[in-house]
Amino acid sequence: MEIFDLSVTDLQARLRAKELSPLDALDALESRIASVDPKVGAYLSRDLEAARAEAAQADVSLPLGGVPIGIKDVINVLGQPCTAGSKMLEPFRSPYNATVIAKLRAAGAVPFGRLNMDEFAMGSSTENSAYHPTRNPWDLSRIPGGSSGGSAAAVAAREAFATLGSDTGGSIRQPAALCGCIGLKPTYGRVSRYGLIAFASSLDQIGPFARTTRDCGMLLNAISGRDPMDSTSLDQPVDDYTRLLGRDLKGIRLGIPKEYFVDGMDPQVKAAVEAAIKQCESLGAELVEISLPHTEYAVGVYYIIATAECSANLARFDGVRYGHRADAPKDLLDHYKRTREEGFGSEVKRRIILGTYVLSSGYYDAYYLRAQKVRTLIRQDFAAAYEKCDALVCPTSPDLAFKLGERTDDPLKMYLADIFTIAANLAGICGVSVPCGFGIAKGGDGEKDGVRLPIGLQFLGKPFDEARLLRIAGAYEQSTDWHKAAPAL
Numbered sequence: 001m002e003i004f005d006l007s008v009t010d011l012q013a014r015l016r017a018k019e020l021s022p023l024d025a026l027d028a029l030e031s032r033i034a035s036v037d038p039k040v041g042a043y044l045s046r047d048l049e050a051a052r053a054e055a056a057q058a059d060v061s062l063p064l065g066g067v068p069i070g071i072k073d074v075i076n077v078l079g080q081p082c083t084a085g086s087k088m089l090e091p092f093r094s095p096y097n098a099t100v101i102a103k104l105r106a107a108g109a110v111p112f113g114r115l116n117m118d119e120f121a122m123g124s125s126t127e128n129s130a131y132h133p134t135r136n137p138w139d140l141s142r143i144p145g146g147s148s149g150g151s152a153a154a155v156a157a158r159e160a161f162a163t164l165g166s167d168t169g170g171s172i173r174q175p176a177a178l179c180g181c182i183g184l185k186p187t188y189g190r191v192s193r194y195g196l197i198a199f200a201s202s203l204d205q206i207g208p209f210a211r212t213t214r215d216c217g218m219l220l221n222a223i224s225g226r227d228p229m230d231s232t233s234l235d236q237p238v239d240d241y242t243r244l245l246g247r248d249l250k251g252i253r254l255g256i257p258k259e260y261f262v263d264g265m266d267p268q269v270k271a272a273v274e275a276a277i278k279q280c281e282s283l284g285a286e287l288v289e290i291s292l293p294h295t296e297y298a299v300g301v302y303y304i305i306a307t308a309e310c311s312a313n314l315a316r317f318d319g320v321r322y323g324h325r326a327d328a329p330k331d332l333l334d335h336y337k338r339t340r341e342e343g344f345g346s347e348v349k350r351r352i353i354l355g356t357y358v359l360s361s362g363y364y365d366a367y368y369l370r371a372q373k374v375r376t377l378i379r380q381d382f383a384a385a386y387e388k389c390d391a392l393v394c395p396t397s398p399d400l401a402f403k404l405g406e407r408t409d410d411p412l413k414m415y416l417a418d419i420f421t422i423a424a425n426l427a428g429i430c431g432v433s434v435p436c437g438f439g440i441a442k443g444g445d446g447e448k449d450g451v452r453l454p455i456g457l458q459f460l461g462k463p464f465d466e467a468r469l470l471r472i473a474g475a476y477e478q479s480t481d482w483h484k485a486a487p488a489l
């Protein structure tokens, strides 16, 4: 086994046993990146020298001691670029560390590399990056999902042991599903958002990608907790999220939300998810049919609330204090207009305009206020469901990874990629995607035999119930080999 194939858990054990050094781990990664990233395009930048200096000092006795962790380019690391996938922030260098970065370092980890993403985390394919698209390691003509496409592709392609991403409507779980790795969105308030460039503040949450649920738990252990710098981080005790791993599913009631098995989803996804649910039953879970009656409104509500919040959050990118600034403006208005026109891509502009509209006087009550009310109904659906079950199980994405360019002209089709992930953000609950099989991509572009593409199974847990969520996902994962498959790059 190559060093870059190791899980975080196994790498850390070898580092602790001094069979490997943190510099070995970093060098193995860097040579892997040099050989495969020209094809995959997961990274936007890396500062190997800074990482090597940090690795040389790493305390390998700590839980993540000496382990390099890739970071989505929307989380600030002091002195590093942080583009959010946008030209708007191209010359910017972070003047401070995000809380999750300080916490990773306190656990001994070495933040290494900046991962590609859709601009300001708006998108489901990473094609909205202002730099380059990231490609799916299983089929380079396809998208890796988004917006954390770089974070997912890097883990799947063995260009990172584990990474951090952010999830506002599915941006961790959906790319994890399409790339065949594990992605966890923690409960809203579990992880500090301080130092995460905001997209939609009531929905955004940072979380880990890894190749095992145990590794996800280890990262969550490191990054969780109340932070005085983020008033929405909650003062809930931090659990050991690996504590319940290794158990079967006896005594677990799994809810199957009937609204999450829709007409029009890929039949291969449906079949793989149904087989996975049977597998959970054979591991001891009791299956319960559940209804989440307001599911059909989730995508609509999300695109009102998320755009409203982004129109406010992105107002700060005005070229005055940092980031892109237009040349030789005629006056202040011209400065604002041209800075924003030049700095933002078209999807970001679309959302700012939509968000400004739904917040404007005369429309606020009809759109924004109503959306907030429906959001409450969606949250209540989950609360009622959790009286009958311990977690929900459903698909993560309705489709396999699609072709680059296939949906770029059709924003509505792109928005539907998150149909099964968005409600969890609106309700604030936690969710995880684990690999549950493969589908065969159909025809097109000289594909005679079809390519194998990963399918993700999503578990949705109660607020702050990540330990049990990972127990459930881990029990399923350990009873299959899906998570061990690696793309042939």
Ligand code: GLN
Pocket: 121, 122, 123, 124, 146, 147, 166, 167, 168, 169, 170, 171, 172, 199, 306, 418
């Ligand atoms: N794909 C969704 C969007 O475009 C979700 C993005 C995210 O979770 N950051 O908004």
